Amino acid sequence: MDLEKHAQQQPPAPPLPAEPALRASDADRDRIADILRDAVAEGRLTAEEHAERVESVYRAKTVAELEPLVQDLPAPGGGARPAPAPAAYDPVDPSAPAAAENLVAVFSSSTRKGRWRIGRRTNAFALFGSVEIDLTEALFGQRLTVINATSLFGNVEVRVPENITLRGGGTGIFGNFEVDTLEAHDPEAPVVVINGYSVFGNIEAKPKRGKRVADLHGRVRKHLGH
Incomplete structure (x- = not known):
């Protein structure tokens, strides 16, 4: 009983610290910029939208800030490309x-x-x-x-x-x-x-x-x- 009482009196374990946000590299930014480049060339983004997103790409400090910029766009090679003319x-x-x-x-x-x-x-x-x-x-x-x-x-x-x-x-x-x-x-x-x-x-x-x-x-x- 004493052991059970002692266990109940123990304070709860502190929560594990959150993992730090992963810093974006130049390669990460280039990857996102390439997706945006393809999107504007295919007409998925207007020139104004492309400019706004590209500016956000080079301001981003973490990978988590980059991914939302291309969430509504197909991944490279994931969609059919128009036949070259x-x-x-x-x-x-x-x-x-x-x-x-x-x-x-x-x-x-x-x-x-x-x-x-x-x-x-x-x-x-x-x-x-x-x-x-x-x-x-x-x-x-x-x-x-x-x-x-x-x-x-x-x-x-x-x-x-x-x-x-x-x-x-x-x-x-x-x-x-x-x-x-x-x-x-x-x-x-x-x-x-x-x-x-x-x-x-x-x-x-x-x-x-x-x-x-x-x-x-x-x-x-x-x-x-x-």
């Missing part, structure tokens, strides 16, 4: 590696222009420097191209042809983030999305008048005499 650009194998190109300017300048093939993703970083990306003569190997721009006391400028779709979403803190959005008449025209974060700096994306992306398939056929 003939496009006004030079398509590449979608299974090819998609390594990002990095353009960095620290107390310096970095320029990418002329006839070059832009990949699916480009990262631009300017710290007391200047990055210039000119896509007016670039070869688009895919319909969707994403440029992630960061400017700290620096400048990032992107110039695109007039006949593509240009969208963007970002933040300027004591700085400037400006994207002149475009909607191409051709539904298969390349889409360029600018994600940016500027602190005491400038990020700007605009069309370059008089510059238009060419039908590369037609050029190739003409060159080969077909």
